[in-house]
Amino acid sequence: MQEISAPEEMRAWSRGERKRGRRIGFVPTMGYLHEGHLQLVDRARARADRVVLSIFVNPLQFGPNDDFTTYPRDLGRDRALAGGRAVDCLFLPPTVALYPAEPEVRVAPGPMADGLEGAARPGHFQGVLTVVAKLFHLVEPDIAVFGRKDFQQAMLVRRMVADLDFGLEIDVAPTVRELDGLALSSRNSYLNADQRRAALALSRALRAVEQAWRGGQADPTVLERRGMEVLRAPGVTPEYLALVGEDLRPVTRADARTVVVVAARVGATRIIDNVVLGEGVGGDVSVRT
Ligand code: AMP
Secondary structure: OEEEOOHHHHHHHHHHHHHOOOOEEEEEEOOOOOHHHHHHHHHHHHHOOEEEEEEOOOHHHOOOOOOOOOOOOOHHHHHHHHHHOOOOEEEOOOHHHHOOOOOOOOOOOOHHHOOHHHHHOOOHHHHHHHHHHHHHHHHOOOEEEEEHHHHHHHHHHHHHHHHOOOOOEEEEEOOEEEOOOOEOOHHHHHOOHHHHHHHHHHHHHHHHHHHHHHOOOOOHHHHHHHHHHHHOOOOEEEEEEEEEOOOOOEOOOOOOOOEEEEEEEEOOEEEEEEEEOOOOHHHOEEEOO
């Protein structure tokens, strides 16, 4: 596995590979890798000849009260996990290399970032899209794989690529969960045993909405109320539960393509999750960790 830190070297590597006719698949991450990230690598591998995985904890997407300094980091472990999944190139740009100065020009995410995570975390998606645009310019991938776990992010990246004519394909992979339903996240490492149990309220709430919908209920207000009932569990502070379409707008009637998005705090940890009604929580990938 090749390891590259310098942005220019990354671009040269990619161009060299492309010159040899190889398709490049790209998985951007913030590290502290888990099976959710690694399944994105598998998807990239299935669709490309070379896989680049980047690890960069992007200061631009963290707010002043967010966990930038405490975000979990373990490069040794990440290296072993990436190598074990046959990543061809690990891109590890230092912060000063991507941001030699405070960037003045940034990507404006537009109205799809107004609600949900965008409302809870002002400036977050501007930071995300700015770094994703930079990484796309350095890696020049043919395809990039994102997780549906961060649904709003994945839809915004897709929209940026369409609106700004980035010449690459965005693949969105299903959420990877623990067997008990908890969606894998690097931030789960913040949870103690009680909080981890409490955090199951999110996937339980998604399942409750899914069940009510399968039972014939299609009114989003009723479905949201049902989800909120289940989300309001001891140790859980709900932030939102909403039924939206791929455009992140609220739906007037729930159908198989409707996505239920949920966010809550468990202790000091903010957790997000979602489900596509037609696929269901059971349609996601479950793994034993
Ligand atoms: P992060 O390192 O949290 O920024 O995530 C990097 C990529 O992995 C993003 O595209 C996430 O959506 C994706 N990801 C994170 N957790 C999961 C999960 N449980 N299942 C699938 N993809 C995930």
